[in-house]
Amino acid sequence: MNLREAWRLSKTPYIELVFRSAVMTRGSMGGFGFGSPARRVKSITRGALIGKVIITAFIALGAIFAFYQFAISRTAAALVTGVTLSLAISLGYTVLYSLQVLPSFSGAGPYALLSTMPLGRKDLSLLALLSVIRTFDSMIVAAIVVQVTVIAYLTFSPLATAAMALVSVANAVFGVTISLGLAGLFQRNITSGGRGKRATLSRFLFLISWGLAAASFGFVFSLIQYIFPALESAISGSLSTTSIPILFAVVHPFSAGLALASLVFPTLASASPTLGLATSLSFVAMAGYLMLAYFAGRKALSITDRVSQQQAATIVRQRATEFILRLRRPIPAYVLKDTRIASKNPSTAFVFALPVFETVIIAFSLSQAEVLGTTAILGATSLGCFFALISASVLLNTEGSGLDYTFSLPLNARLIILAKSVISTVAYLPVPAAIGVLLVFALPSALWLVVIPVIQILAVSAASSAELAFFIRSYKKKGGSQTSRGVQTRGLNLMSAGDLARLLGALAVAGGIALGPLGVYAGTYFVTQSNTLAVASQALVALAELIVVQLYLRRM
Amino acid sequence: MESAADMKAPVVEAKDVHKNFGTVQALAGLSLKVMPGEIYGLLGPNGAGKSTMIKIITGLSEQSSGEVRVLGLDPRESPLEVKSKIGYVPETTMLYESLSPRDFFEFVVSVRKLDKKTANDRVSKLATAFGLEEYYDSPIATLSMGTKQKVTIIASLIHEPPLLVLDEPMNGLDAKSSRIFKDVISLQSQRPGRAVVFSTHIMEVAEHLCTRIGIIYKGSIVAEGSMDQLRAGVTTSGGGQATLEEVFLHLTHEEEEVAETSRALREAFSTPTV
Numbered sequence: 001m002n003l004r005e006a007w008r009l010s011k012t013p014y015i016e017l018v019f020r021s022a023v024m025t026r027g028s029m030g031g032f033g034f035g036s037p038a039r040r041v042k043s044i045t046r047g048a049l050i051g052k053v054i055i056t057a058f059i060a061l062g063a064i065f066a067f068y069q070f071a072i073s074r075t076a077a078a079l080v081t082g083v084t085l086s087l088a089i090s091l092g093y094t095v096l097y098s099l100q101v102l103p104s105f106s107g108a109g110p111y112a113l114l115s116t117m118p119l120g121r122k123d124l125s126l127l128a129l130l131s132v133i134r135t136f137d138s139m140i141v142a143a144i145v146v147q148v149t150v151i152a153y154l155t156f157s158p159l160a161t162a163a164m165a166l167v168s169v170a171n172a173v174f175g176v177t178i179s180l181g182l183a184g185l186f187q188r189n190i191t192s193g194g195r196g197k198r199a200t201l202s203r204f205l206f207l208i209s210w211g212l213a214a215a216s217f218g219f220v221f222s223l224i225q226y227i228f229p230a231l232e233s234a235i236s237g238s239l240s241t242t243s244i245p246i247l248f249a250v251v252h253p254f255s256a257g258l259a260l261a262s263l264v265f266p267t268l269a270s271a272s273p274t275l276g277l278a279t280s281l282s283f284v285a286m287a288g289y290l291m292l293a294y295f296a297g298r299k300a301l302s303i304t305d306r307v308s309q310q311q312a313a314t315i316v317r318q319r320a321t322e323f324i325l326r327l328r329r330p331i332p333a334y335v336l337k338d339t340r341i342a343s344k345n346p347s348t349a350f351v352f353a354l355p356v357f358e359t360v361i362i363a364f365s366l367s368q369a370e371v372l373g374t375t376a377i378l379g380a381t382s383l384g385c386f387f388a389l390i391s392a393s394v395l396l397n398t399e400g401s402g403l404d405y406t407f408s409l410p411l412n413a414r415l416i417i418l419a420k421s422v423i424s425t426v427a428y429l430p431v432p433a434a435i436g437v438l439l440v441f442a443l444p445s446a447l448w449l450v451v452i453p454v455i456q457i458l459a460v461s462a463a464s465s466a467e468l469a470f471f472i473r474s475y476k477k478k479g480g481s482q483t484s485r486g487v488q489t490r491g492l493n494l495m496s497a498g499d500l501a502r503l504l505g506a507l508a509v510a511g512g513i514a515l516g517p518l519g520v521y522a523g524t525y526f527v528t529q530s531n532t533l534a535v536a537s538q539a540l541v542a543l544a545e546l547i548v549v550q551l552y553l554r555r556m
Numbered sequence: 557m558e559s560a561a562d563m564k565a566p567v568v569e570a571k572d573v574h575k576n577f578g579t580v581q582a583l584a585g586l587s588l589k590v591m592p593g594e595i596y597g598l599l600g601p602n603g604a605g606k607s608t609m610i611k612i613i614t615g616l617s618e619q620s621s622g623e624v625r626v627l628g629l630d631p632r633e634s635p636l637e638v639k640s641k642i643g644y645v646p647e648t649t650m651l652y653e654s655l656s657p658r659d660f661f662e663f664v665v666s667v668r669k670l671d672k673k674t675a676n677d678r679v680s681k682l683a684t685a686f687g688l689e690e691y692y693d694s695p696i697a698t699l700s701m702g703t704k705q706k707v708t709i710i711a712s713l714i715h716e717p718p719l720l721v722l723d724e725p726m727n728g729l730d731a732k733s734s735r736i737f738k739d740v741i742s743l744q745s746q747r748p749g750r751a752v753v754f755s756t757h758i759m760e761v762a763e764h765l766c767t768r769i770g771i772i773y774k775g776s777i778v779a780e781g782s783m784d785q786l787r788a789g790v791t792t793s794g795g796g797q798a799t800l801e802e803v804f805l806h807l808t809h810e811e812e813e814v815a816e817t818s819r820a821l822r823e824a825f826s827t828p829t830v
């Protein structure tokens with residue numbers, strides 16, 4: 001097989017890789033997908049392409065922007081900063097991007113079909129490698145081209161340009177190898193079984209950080225605002241302090257920055273004995289990293305080779321010695337099932353991070369308020385309700401294809417809805433707690449205000465039940481996982497049972513139910529100027545909502 | 557406590573069941589009756605309507621018209637009672653992939669509100685019989701298709717249901733497990749008042765396991781009876797005893813089609829390639 005043909009063929013495993021990863025990290029059918037499976041595959045691959053373009057643009061711009069300081073004043077410190085930052089950006093964002101695209105890599109799923117075809121080991125391995133390169137192609141090219149060009153243009157030093165070229169390539173190799181290693185780690189975590197407390201906890205922490213890191217992908221542009229200046233001042237500051245350069249001289253990509261700077265500014269080494277030692281160390285380190293890149297490259301090759309050969313990843317299993325089941329009542333059993341599933345998927349593990357988010361955001365929004373009073377509390381409470389409604393919709397993603405089986409059990413939709421609304425209501429509880437604590441410290445005289453978020457517990461429960469009822473009902477109406485064309489869609493999720501317009505409709509209704517009592521509070525207070533009456537009417541409306549929704553569920 | 561009268565009542569009874577999906581008619585007046593002690597096989601080609609009928613029996617889907625009674629109950633009116641008396645193995649093993657079999661059984665048994673001791677007892681026996689020890693705590697996603705099938709089979713048996721409804725249950729089972737499974741099915745049918753309904757498109761399975769076979773084609777039963785009764789209606793070209801395959805092809809009017817296809821195939825294979 002020639003390289004050109006192989007490149008063309010590698011598109012198939014590449015798309016498979018992207019699709020399977022989306023399914024693995026975002027729930028059964030790649031998250032919020034609508035329409036036919038074919039359309040969803042398309043929207044996932046399109047999403048991956050858009051992500052790739054964004055990251056590529058960001059790496060290219062970041063690599064240029066890193067040299068901003070150096071372009072203004074040609075100092076050694078600015079050059080060190082530029083090289084270090086631009087390498088760090090391309091490395092960091094390559095790895096961040098891979099968190100979304102590579103999780104399915106080590107499962108060998110994308111290559112299982114290829115390996116049944118009459119292709120030699122070399123060809124298979126090449127196809128696997130090319131499909132991984134396809135994942136990163138544009139960002140690697142962008143990083144290397146921009147970094148080399150900028151150095152050539154700004155320094156006019158052939159030596160520095162050549163060094164930058166070597167370091168850039170090495171940096172790209174590191175990015176790919178680290179990504180592949182992380183993909184393996186993901187696979188091991190997601191396939192590992194066992195119920196030991198430590199295994200469960202570490203698996204959960206791993207997935208939640210994976211999910212958060214992958215989600216932070218969306219914040220790339222805001223990250224630059226915070227991280228850039230901080231790194232910049234840290235680097236230029238460290239050059240002037242005595243011993244820090246030595247410490248950093250051996251750390252990639254700082255070592256490369258220092259080495260390049262001393263190529264362009266030969267006087268840098270003689271500026272101080274410390275810097276002299278640091279620059280010579282940085283050359284040794286840079287040479288070491290180039291060699292390391294060689295080995296990392298070989299490691300990457302051996303990983304892709306191994307994955308392309310195996311039909312599936314090896315799974316470590318523990319032989320069960322007893323089969324004892326711990327039984328619960330149906331609703332707690334359903335809650336437990338949902339939390340177990342949610343904790344094993346990066347997209348749904350987010351639910352467990354919500355309470356922390358809520359607390360931080362509420363503390364933040366209240367501390368920003370000019371006067372801590374009713375208005376601020378109403379605002380913070382609405383924010384909390386909003387989060388609870390999000391968690392309800394995230395919980396729908398824990399069902400996936402298993403829901404079909406669940407409907408064959410003697411349980412009604414009401415039980416499913418109650419169980420899920422219990423979880424989202426519990427996820428809301430930190431809101432009244434946080435507000436209460438804040439009031440105790442900041443405004444003890446108005447501690448009674450905490451009844452507003454406390455009463456909202458009823459409204460949140462009603463709203464999340466209504467939201468869930470909407471989806472479960474439309475799912476049942478469609479007769480389970482078969483589409484209207486009779487196509488079996490494996491792994492359909494609840495979300496796709498509705499369409500976008502109806503999703504928005506459901507969220508609007510649920511939002512109305514959640515915020516209604518708060519509106520009633522504000523309205524009553526405005527008219528009567530009585531807090532007691534306002535609280536009473538809020539409580540009345542929230543209670544009425546809960547009763548109406550529960551009656552509706554009973555009739556479902 | 558089954559009385560003599562109960563024993564005579566059919567476990568499943570369907571009369572003139574229709575089911576339409578838009579313009580597609582999946583069931584076109586299907587009728588069948590399954591008596592206690594029977595192992596009833598729904599045999600038919602892909603797309604004949606087997607899964608559709610099974611979903612109606614289990615209360616997962618509702619017919620467009622016609623009557624269905626399961627253990628004397630209408631699945632549309634009392635879906636929960638029907639579901640609690642049925643053990644169901646779906647056609648595709650679509651389970652919660654990140655749960656382990658242990659988590660999954662805990663969930664199923666808790667929702668079914670079974671007694672702790674009997675449930676644990678049965679799960680241990682079944683899991684050992686089907687050789688599930690090694691997979692008991694691994695995520696279901698990592699199991700092979702056959703092992704997943706074993707998980708749903710065990711889940712369908714834990715509550716000792718009066719009626720087992722199995723949609724293509726032999727898919728992916730290895731020799732040992734399918735042997736065990738056949739034993740389980742026979743044992744089930746021998747207990748008073750119990751029955752098994754299962755669908756398959758594989759002749760041998762139907763031939764060896766069923767006490768009665770209903771051949772389903774384009775949404776209705778085109779022939780029904782024991783193996784011998786079905787054979788009697790068909791004369792073979794050689795004049796000997798018809799195999800189920802011959803009966804099947806005859807009844808589904810696919811004889812000529814098959815003959816035609818084989819002719820075309822033979823031609824394709826005899827043409828020398830360059």
Ligand SMILES: Nc1ncnc2c1ncn2[C@@H]1O[C@H](COP(=O)(O)OP(=O)(O)O)[C@@H](O)[C@H]1O
Pocket residue numbers: 479482483484485486487577580581582600601602603604605606607608609
């Ligand atoms: N949800 C559905 N929507 C549309 N058509 C369906 C649906 N379910 C089944 N069908 C159609 O009904 C017919 C019978 O299907 P099915 O019962 O699955 O057949 P079998 O199980 O015998 O292979 C097929 O033509 C199938 O395409």
Ligand SMILES: [Mg+2]
Pocket residue numbers: 603606607608647723
């Ligand atoms: Mg079927």
